[in-house]
Amino acid sequence: MKKTGSQILLECLQQEGVDTVFGYPGGTVINIYHDMVDYPIHHILTRHEQAAVHAADGYARTTGKVGVAIATSGPGATNTVTGIATAYMDSVPMVIITGQVPTPLIGNDAFQEVDIIGITRSITKHNYLVQDIKDLARIVKQAFYIARTGRPGPVLIDLPKDIQVASAKFVYPEKVELRGYKPTYSGNVRQMEKAARMILAARKPVLYVGGGATGADASADLLAFAEMTQAPVTTTLMGMAAFPQRHPQALGMLGMHGTYYANMAVTNADLLIAVGARFDDRVTGKIASFAPHAKIIHIDIDPTSIKKNVRVDLPIVGDLKDVLNKLSAALSEEREELATMVDGSAGWRAEIAAWKSSHPMAYQASDSVIKPQYVIEQLRELTADDAIITTEVGQHQMWTAQFFAFSQPRTFCSSGGLGTMGYGLPAAVGAQAAFPERQVIDISGDGSFQMNSQELATLVQYKLPVKIAILNNNYLGMVRQWQEMFFDRRYSQTPMELPIDFVKLAEAYGATGFCATRPEEVSEVIRKALATPGPVLMEFKVDREENVMPMVPAGAAINEMVLAS
Amino acid sequence: MKHTISVLVENEFGVLTRVAGLFSGRGFNIESLSVAPPLDPSVSRMTIVTRGDDRILEQINKQLNKLIDTIKVTDFTGQDYVEREMALVKVTAEEEARAEVLRIVDIFRAKVVDVTPRSYTLEVTGAPTKLDAVIDLLRPMGIKELVRSGPVVMGRGQ
Ligand SMILES: Cc1ncc(C[n+]2csc(CCOP(=O)(O)OP(=O)(O)O)c2C)c(N)n1
Numbered sequence: 001m002k003k004t005g006s007q008i009l010l011e012c013l014q015q016e017g018v019d020t021v022f023g024y025p026g027g028t029v030i031n032i033y034h035d036m037v038d039y040p041i042h043h044i045l046t047r048h049e050q051a052a053v054h055a056a057d058g059y060a061r062t063t064g065k066v067g068v069a070i071a072t073s074g075p076g077a078t079n080t081v082t083g084i085a086t087a088y089m090d091s092v093p094m095v096i097i098t099g100q101v102p103t104p105l106i107g108n109d110a111f112q113e114v115d116i117i118g119i120t121r122s123i124t125k126h127n128y129l130v131q132d133i134k135d136l137a138r139i140v141k142q143a144f145y146i147a148r149t150g151r152p153g154p155v156l157i158d159l160p161k162d163i164q165v166a167s168a169k170f171v172y173p174e175k176v177e178l179r180g181y182k183p184t185y186s187g188n189v190r191q192m193e194k195a196a197r198m199i200l201a202a203r204k205p206v207l208y209v210g211g212g213a214t215g216a217d218a219s220a221d222l223l224a225f226a227e228m229t230q231a232p233v234t235t236t237l238m239g240m241a242a243f244p245q246r247h248p249q250a251l252g253m254l255g256m257h258g259t260y261y262a263n264m265a266v267t268n269a270d271l272l273i274a275v276g277a278r279f280d281d282r283v284t285g286k287i288a289s290f291a292p293h294a295k296i297i298h299i300d301i302d303p304t305s306i307k308k309n310v311r312v313d314l315p316i317v318g319d320l321k322d323v324l325n326k327l328s329a330a331l332s333e334e335r336e337e338l339a340t341m342v343d344g345s346a347g348w349r350a351e352i353a354a355w356k357s358s359h360p361m362a363y364q365a366s367d368s369v370i371k372p373q374y375v376i377e378q379l380r381e382l383t384a385d386d387a388i389i390t391t392e393v394g395q396h397q398m399w400t401a402q403f404f405a406f407s408q409p410r411t412f413c414s415s416g417g418l419g420t421m422g423y424g425l426p427a428a429v430g431a432q433a434a435f436p437e438r439q440v441i442d443i444s445g446d447g448s449f450q451m452n453s454q455e456l457a458t459l460v461q462y463k464l465p466v467k468i469a470i471l472n473n474n475y476l477g478m479v480r481q482w483q484e485m486f487f488d489r490r491y492s493q494t495p496m497e498l499p500i501d502f503v504k505l506a507e508a509y510g511a512t513g514f515c516a517t518r519p520e521e522v523s524e525v526i527r528k529a530l531a532t533p534g535p536v537l538m539e540f541k542v543d544r545e546e547n548v549m550p551m552v553p554a555g556a557a558i559n560e561m562v563l564a565s
Numbered sequence: 566m567k568h569t570i571s572v573l574v575e576n577e578f579g580v581l582t583r584v585a586g587l588f589s590g591r592g593f594n595i596e597s598l599s600v601a602p603p604l605d606p607s608v609s610r611m612t613i614v615t616r617g618d619d620r621i622l623e624q625i626n627k628q629l630n631k632l633i634d635t636i637k638v639t640d641f642t643g644q645d646y647v648e649r650e651m652a653l654v655k656v657t658a659e660e661e662a663r664a665e666v667l668r669i670v671d672i673f674r675a676k677v678v679d680v681t682p683r684s685y686t687l688e689v690t691g692a693p694t695k696l697d698a699v700i701d702l703l704r705p706m707g708i709k710e711l712v713r714s715g716p717v718v719m720g721r722g723q
């Protein structure tokens with residue numbers, strides 16, 4: 001029996017096991033929405049297409065499955081752009097489906113026509129314009145395959161309206177044939193032997209872990225490898241939840257707002273093992289002074305990440321799980337040498353312990369004003385271990401990374417590469433849709449929250465019990481901090497002059513709101529919020545001019561930290 | 566250093582823009598680019614001349630390979646290969662200069678493909694360096710128009 005293009009698309013989604021999609025209707029996707037009613041697919045209507053894409057992203061980051069978003073052509077499609085770029089920078093597996101004007105009209109400046117393929121070419125792993133209904137099933141199959149394999153990423157399918165209406169026989173291809181796309185999964189054996197030798201020869205090793213460890217679901221393998229070598233582990237913002245942050249080997253985050261001891265460890269290491277990380281400039285600071293004494297082993301699924309920013313002594317392209325396991329196996333065969341290495345690096349561990357105790361992550365406590373870091377600590381104490389945390393972008397995001405101490409993989413969603421304000425609330429929508437029973441908390445800033453606050457409606461409509469914690473400093477705090485430190489305290493356009501009544505805002509949407517203005521109210525508000533069914537907004541009026549410390553000024557070496565303001 | 570890279574890609578919608586966009590988006594330089602399908606119409610062959618140090622060339626190579634539509638990337642630098650380019654040159658040729666142009670045509674085994682009382686249009690093929698030499702000789706006579714195809718390359722032997 002023949003099916004229409006929109007039915008074929010929905011059949012394909014079913015074949016891919018998609019149960020939840022996020023989107024927003026419009027003229028060129030109306031057929032898909034019409035047919036969707038007949039399929040067991042849960043559609044969540046966000047209040048903005050950007051939010052639909054971030055929600056699909058939050059769904060994907062927390063489940064590891066491919067997130068799906070749908071938007072109409074023209075403004076619907078352009079509204080997805082920030083969401084797609086966010087996912088692309090952080091390697092999140094997603095398929096975005098946009099409607100397009102009918103093929104005969106393409107190129108004619110038709111109503112709501114944009115060249116979304118052209119616009120998204122550089123922010124997708126791949127994208128497709130479907131030109132013939134006969135290609136549709138194959139393209140959807142390929143899109144999902146490309147999105148989730150290798151280094152994951154978003155794939156966009158632009159589907160013209162006439163193709164949704166046309167009909168064809170539905171056959172879902174069994175296999176994907178892409179002669180130009182064959183990711184390398186298995187690490188090169190000789191390279192791994194060399195890596196094992198380098199590790200055994202090291203006396204000051206450091207593991208530097210990025211988001212790839214989450215993407216590869218390699219947390220357990222990483223832990224085993226780390227414990228075997230006893231090497232300290234520092235993580236990027238993206239790698240934060242891939243390694244238990246309360247583990248004695250954990251050094252926390254490195255780079256611009258990294259811990260003193262992580263940055264000192266990297267600067268003094270004799271071997272740096274980069275695991276699914278890409279030496280971003282926020283991590284390396286001044287490249288020439290980054291890990292100056294270390295040999296570098298770089299393990300990554302994406303060959304383009306290797307030697308892009310830094311010299312690498314030993315590259316290994318492959319799946320992190322595979323490579324870490326094989327490295328662990330190789331090391332455990334060299335029992336004696338491994339013991340020598342572990343014993344030989346005792347001095348290194350002592351050095352690190354000394355840095356940890358001389359410069360711990362800390363802040364000036366207060367009993368008169370709410371310190372933002374204190375709110376993060378209280379959230380950590382009062383939430384479950386498997387609570388999912390999303391953030392927006394700014395100071396609150398960095399404090400979350402510094403003080404939350406994540407303990408389980410896929411519990412932290414934050415826009416690392418693009419730094420997208422407005423990401424956290426819609427990402428929480430996606431995470432909560434994926435895990436209705438778990439605690440999902442968006443740690444937000446007063447500025448960022450207002451970039452997608454309309455998603456309160458989505459939370460209430462779908463009874464998604466997301467808890468929002470706004471650290472309200474009435475500032476675009478992170479920018480203000482830069483102005484304070486590097487621009488003569490000229491606070492140009494960073495005070496949020498109009499005080500918003502966030503509690504009332506929540507209530508206007510039918511959600512619950514609580515506000516804390518004094519330190520002693522913080523834990524009470526969190527407890528109440530967690531105990532209240534449905535979405536709750538918590539507003540914490542925090543110390544307005546608190547700064548994120550330590551800080552490596554832009555362009556400085558990472559051991560040249562400003563420690564306190 | 567100059568590199569001549571041959572890229573075999575799927576003959577898909579928009580593939581040229583993907584490759585060109587990759588170069589512009591990452592700040593790689595393209596000195597010339599020629600594209601046409603070879604025997605198999607499902608693929609397309611691009612020949613790109615670019616410049617850069619080893620690190621940049623390594624990135625160009627890897628980034629090209631990363632494109633889903635890329636089947637094979639060959640950097641011919643340091644290999645044994647044949648490289649040919651064609652140029653069309655419209656050169657001023659009046660009175661005694663006409664004979665001089667024809668002498669150059671003869672020496673470089675070029676061809677006259679169009680004649681007017683005041684100009685010749687020449688077709689010159691060969692290695693890019695040969696084209697450079699011909700153009701240098703013709704320049705003093707007055708080149709009215711010049712079109713170069715950009716080189717195409719092929720490895721020698723089997
Ligand atoms: C979409 C977007 N626009 C601008 C920026 C630049 N920016 C980075 S942090 C920041 C301030 C964020 O303020 P807020 O959400 O209140 O967080 P705070 O730093 O105060 O915790 C701005 C404007 C950005 N990252 N994203």
Ligand SMILES: [Mg+2]
Nearest residue numbers: 445446475477
């Ligand atoms: Mg703020």
